[in-house]
Amino acid sequence: MIRVENLSKDYGPVRALDAVSFEVGRQQILGFLGPNGAGKSTAMKIITTYLAPTAGKVLVDGIDVTEDPIAVRRRIGYLPETNPLYMDMRADDYLRFCGQARGLRGEDLRRRFDFVVEAAGIGHVLKKQINQLSKGFRQRTGLAQALIHDPPVLILDEPTSGLDPLQIIEIRRLIQELAREKTIIFSTHILSEISSTTDDVIIINNGRAIAKGRIRDLQRDAHRELPVRASLVAPRDAVEDELQQIAGVEHVSVLGEREGHVSVEFRVEGDIVAAQRMVGERAREHGWTVLELGTSEVTLEEVFISLVQRSKSHDGRPAAEAVRAGVSHG
């Protein structure tokens, strides 16, 4: 549904996006993840035709955004990062204006109006001026605006920013419901946000896509980078010596020694499970008791940090090996 190829955007001398490529299939949700200023909004602005790309290509439903922007706009519902509300207007007038501006008339407009009011849960604030609405209701009104013309594609830039936890859950649920029939791209800099809404992510940092794929795969990759911890009832020096002899085990460091047992941490180059098994076998040979052996669950924050560091350690080049499985399977 959306295809982005080598998309770059310069703001004067500053390169905001650098050769970003990805694809989103029909009825798929893609999460845009990255710190503030990473280029998420810029990419969205180009997809929605608000900005023109410096280089590269964006196709929405097969239509090039630079060749027929009006046809692309018809297919897209867009909630920008700055919610585009006319504060002096009443919520219902605002939504009617947006509907009309998107070509809805008469019965169609009434039907869609009723639908989005219901979906966004703003029925009881319709007659209020938008500047009297709370942040949560403003955000919902902005979302209703993006939905009014029943677009097949939704682009939501930080749709949950500034909302309280309850409102965040509601918006997330709405996004998931909408994904049954729509293609959605939404961005966030909050990592837990992604994993509770979608499986597919693209991680952007400094204008580059440093990783894309399923969250589970990225977590597994990051898992490999994490150190293994072991606690053994054994003499410290013997443990250190033994571990260092195991193939693949590197950077053994003793975390602490207490009441006869020693805690160590080490990294594994290669098969992490095999290395763990070896550690267990050695311990049994020596008659040591293993209290703990394994890695901790990887949080998305750790995935993110490991990816950012990896992309930096490659001299700023995009970490090609981090860009594994393509996102599209729609």
Add this chain to the structure above:
Amino acid sequence: MGNVGIIFRREFRAYFDSSIAYIFMIVFLLLMGGIYMSSFFLAGAADMRGFFGNLPLFNLFFLPAVTMRLWAEDKRIGTMELLMTLPMKAQEIVVGKYLAALAFYAIALAGTLTIPVMISAVGNPDVGAMVSGYLGSLLLGAFYLAVGIFVSGLFKDQIAAFVVALMFCLFFYFAGTPLVVATTDGWISGLGTFLENYVGISGHFDDIQRGVVDVRNVLYFVSMTALFLVLNTLSLEGRKY
């Protein structure tokens, strides 16, 4: 309703959704009417020369205030992204916004129609001159407003849009005044006359106001208006890059 109409309706209502419209109307009518009336009885002439004569100068301040919000506000509050991602052409939005400002000015101008009514009651004025005077005022306003909407598209800040639009209009106003024309002609022969004929407002406006509705004068205002609306559209398209 076409796209222009949809934009027009929202923008026109926006004037009256805030207090600016009412303040503007009151100040415009009080000032224009008051200054004219204060000399009306002294002059004792049943015409509106004094009224129309004041307009180019006063509109320098009034009309940039009408147009300053047209784009600057959208840029500031973020609705620019909404407008520019609507399935409409940029020129449709420009014209819709522009017509809203023009209609607003036309209403303010219509509010001064009490003056010709009063003059007709107390004297025997030249109706033709008054009709062409109003036509000229509308054309003059159309030009200032086109400059104003173009300038508003360049700024995020309404005050900046106001001041710069005022400067632009001031240039076109002064370029046609006898003093500037004579002085410029003194420096470079012919340049002052060129300014008067093709750039400055005064000559064209004075002709129309006197009742001389020449095609050249009308064309001057219409083409200047069109020029700035096209520039506005171009600056919006250029913003994307």
